[in-house]
Amino acid sequence: MRWAAPEQFAEFVRNRHAALLxxxxxxxxxxxLAQDLVQDGLERTGMAWRRIERQGDPEGYVRRIITNRYLNRVRSLRRERLVSDAPDTSVTDAEPSDGSLMRLxxxxPRQQRAVMVMxxxxxxxxxxxxxxxxxSAGTVKSTASRAIARLRRDLTDDPHQQLTSEGAL
Structure with a gap:
């Protein structure tokens, strides 16, 4: 038996794929890895689409899957098999133009990065x-505080690596 995506799910993927990526x-x-995380999140969402759609926040559900899969990545890497040949498909570049922000x-650490991105x-x-x-909200506050302190320290340590006023911390 083959699973077919409901039209609402297909539309959701078309509309939100780039933002999720x-x-x-x-x-x-x-x-x-970003493509893998999004693919995994959409696959899990698609299988439970009717239930998730009734709850009213499918994008939040997918983002939570992406975040949890990213934070728990170490466990999944133990089961991963490396192959010698790369696949034949090409990949579009999703990298934002601000390389200094990405370097920072x-x-x-993953938890701090997740909090800052969210x-x-x-x-x-x-x-x-x-x-x-x-x-807890207290954990979020302390994690964000540590992340901001580290980012400020890193910016101070390397004066050549500065962000624009839009990305200032």
Whole structure:
């Protein structure tokens, strides 16, 4: 038996795929891993689409899957098999133009990076981040505080690596 996507799910994917890919890229900093995270999130969402659609926030559901899969990536890597030949398909580049911001984000631990991306890219409140990560608002605040302190320290240590006024921390 073959599964067929409901038209509402197909439309959701067409409309939100690029935004989900940007979000995943900001989390992990790797365009290939970002595509894998989004694919996994959409696959899981598609299988439960009717239930998720009734709950009213399918994009939040997919983002939570992407975030959890990213944060728990170490466990899944143990089961991954490396192959010697690369696949024949090409990949579009989802990298934002601000390389200095990506370099700064890549220095953060995964949890801190996830909090910063949710807060400043998705504009989530502390309560929304806490719900998405399954932790308390206090944990979100302390994690964000440590991340900002580290980013400021890294900016101070390397004066050549500066952000524009839009991306200032």
């Amino acid at each position: 940007r979000y995943a890229y900001l989390l992990c900093g790797d365009p290939h 984000l890549s220095c953060l 807060r400043y890219y998705l504009d989530y409140s502390e309560a929304q981040i806490a719900e998405a990560l399954g932790c």
